Amino acid sequence: VIAFGIVSRPGEPRRVGLRDGDVIADLAPLGPDFVAQSLNLLLARGQTAWAEAAGRGRELLDRGDHVLPLAEVSPHLPFEVADYVDFYSSREHATNMGRLFGRPELLPPSWLHLPIGYHGRAGTIVPSGTPVVRPRGQTREQGAGRPELGPTRRLDIELELGFVVGAPSRQGEPVPLEAAREHVFGVVLVNDWSARDLQAWEYQPLGPFLGKSFATSVSAWVVPLPELEPFRVPLPPQEPEPLPYLRGEPWAYDLALEVELNGDVVSRTSARHLYWSVEQQIAHLTVNGASLRTGDLLASGTISGPDPASRGSLIELTWNGAEPLTLSDGTTRTFLEDGDEAVLRAPELGLEVRGRIEPAPK
C-alpha cells in the first residue's frame, strides 16, 4: 500500500513524498507542484494526475531513485484543510450514545434516512504526533446551578476514517452518487479528540463547538483511494431503503482499525461497520448545492462495531466511566489522563495517528 505525504529534511523545503513501507520516494523530480507545503496542488488536479503521480512515484521506488528511509524525513500536515465535515455514520456508535444518554429513541429521527454530519473546526487540525493540550472550558456538574471554568475531566478519543477531497465541484451543482468517487483523493485516519463535559453543556441546540474544536489529529499519510479496492465489501443492509439520490453501489471497506492506549490495544474494530458510504455522504452533502473544495476532509464519525471490545471511543468502551479499563501496568482508565498516549492504527494501510495529552495551562 502506497501513501502520499509532505516531508522535509533539515534545511530543505517541504516536498511531496510517496511512501511504501519504510521508504519514501521524494517526488520533487515530478515538477514544481511537488515542492510544496501541502498536497493541495496535486489534489486539485484530479484523478488522471493522481494516477500519474502514483505511477511515477512507484517507478522511483522500484528503481531506488530519489528514495530515502522513512526515518530520515519529518512528516507534516499533509494537506491544507478546506472545510472539515464530521459525519455520524456508525450505527453502533449512534445507538450507544442514545443508550448512554437515556434517549427514548436510540437513534435520532433522521439517522436512518440521511448521513447526519456537521462542520468541525478546520484550523485546529494537526498531524499525528502533535501533543494535545488538555482543553479548558465551561462545564456544569449535574444538579449544580452555575457552570465553572476548568480543565476537561472527560477527555476522549474518537476513532474515525477521513476521506480527503481532491477535485472540487461547483456550487449549485449536486454531485450524483455515481460521480462521488471521482472527487475523492484518498483516506486518512482521524482522532477527533472530544471533551465530553464541555460538549454536554454547550451543544444545545447548535451542536458541538468547544468540546471538539481544540484539536483534531490526522495521519501524516494519505492513502490514495485505488489502494482501498482490495478491502471493498458490501455495506450493511439499509432499511428503510434510502431516497433515490442516496441509492447506489453499497460499498464499505473491511479495514482493520485499532485503538492503543499507553501501549495496550483497547479496541479492535473495522471500517466495515460504517452504515453510510463516502459516496452517500458526498451525494448528501452536495444535494443542496453546496460545493466540494480541494482539501475538504470528510470524517466518518466514531467507528464502533457490535462487540463491546470494538468500540471507537472511551465513553463507549468504559460505558460513560462506569466500567473502567484496566491497562497492563495495573492502572485503570475512564477518560484520558495527562501523559497518556493514544495511537489509532489502520495496520493494513500503514496509517497511524498518535497524540499525547499534556496538562491544561494554569
Next chain:
Amino acid sequence: VIAFGIVSRPGEPRRVGLRDGDVIADLAPLGPDFVAQSLNLLLARGQTAWAEAAGRGRELLDRGDHVLPLAEVSPHLPFEVADYVDFYSSREHATNMGRLFGRPELLPPSWLHLPIGYHGRAGTIVPSGTPVVRPRGQTREQGAGRPELGPTRRLDIELELGFVVGAPSRQGEPVPLEAAREHVFGVVLVNDWSARDLQAWEYQPLGPFLGKSFATSVSAWVVPLPELEPFRVPLPPQEPEPLPYLRGEPWAYDLALEVELNGDVVSRTSARHLYWSVEQQIAHLTVNGASLRTGDLLASGTISGPDPASRGSLIELTWNGAEPLTLSDGTTRTFLEDGDEAVLRAPELGLEVRGRIEPAPK
C-alpha cells in the same frame, strides 16, 4: 466611513480598494500585497499595517490620486474565509425561536453563560449580488412517516453582523478578552440563508448542516474596526454575571440595520441588541486552546430587537408563517419565493448584502 474590498476592472488583475462613499482608491501603489485575490495578506499583517494602509489610502482619496468611481469596478469576495463560526448572540432571536418551537425553557440551558456558536461551511460563502439557488434537500412533513427530497419551502434570510479575523493566534494559547480586539480587522454584513424545513429534519443532535450550507452571503466591503468607534454603546446588562474569562468592557454597537424585500423595508433593527460582544465571542472560542486564523469569519447570529418589526428573519417576522407580510405590490410573503430579492443594509457603514432567489434545479 471607509471600507476595504477587492476590486477589478476588465482585463486587469484584482487589487485592494479603499472605498469612501461612491469612490475608491486603488491601493496597488502600496505594494505587491495589494495586487491580490483577497485581503488576506493585509489581514495577516496586524493592526499597525491595517492603520498604515487605511492612512495611505485616505491620502490617495484626499489627493484624488488612483481614485475611481465605484461604478467602474467590479467587487469580489473580499477575503478568503478560513473557519466560519456562526454565533447565536441575540437574546430576542433565541427567545423567539424558543417560543416558536414551543420549548419549555425559552433559552437553551447554557445560553446566558456562554456565547453559543457552531461552525458553518466556509466554502460556500459568496459576495453580495451572487444569486442564490433554492436548495433541495430532505424534509419530512409533520406526521409523515417518510422524508422526501425536494426544493425547500421555507427559505429564509438571517440578518447578521460578521467580524473578520486578521491577526492569527496560536493553538493552545487562549486569547484573553482584553486582547481580543487586536485580532479583529473589521466588520461585514452577513445573510446566513436558511432552509428551515431542511434544518428542522436534520439538526438533531449535531446542529445545522444542509439547512445552512448551500450559501452564505457577505458584503463586498469590510469596514475596519476603528470606524465603529462612534457607534459604541454599553451592552445590555448580563444577568447572571458571566464567568471571569468573559468579563470586561461591555461594548455593543448601535448600528442601524435593515432588511429590504423586493424594495420594501420589512425590518429595522440595531446591532445594539446583541447580548454577547465580539470580545466575549473570541475569549470563549479560544478558551479551550483553539486558534484564530487569518480570514476567520465570526458572525453574530440573527439580530432581532424587542419590537416585532425589528426581527432579523422571516420565520420571526411572519411568526413561522402564521402572520404573512404584505408587500407594497399587494402580494404577501411567509418565506422567500423564486425571484425575490433580499437586501440587508447597514446604512451608516455603507454596507449591503444582496441576493436574488433562483428556482431550484430540476
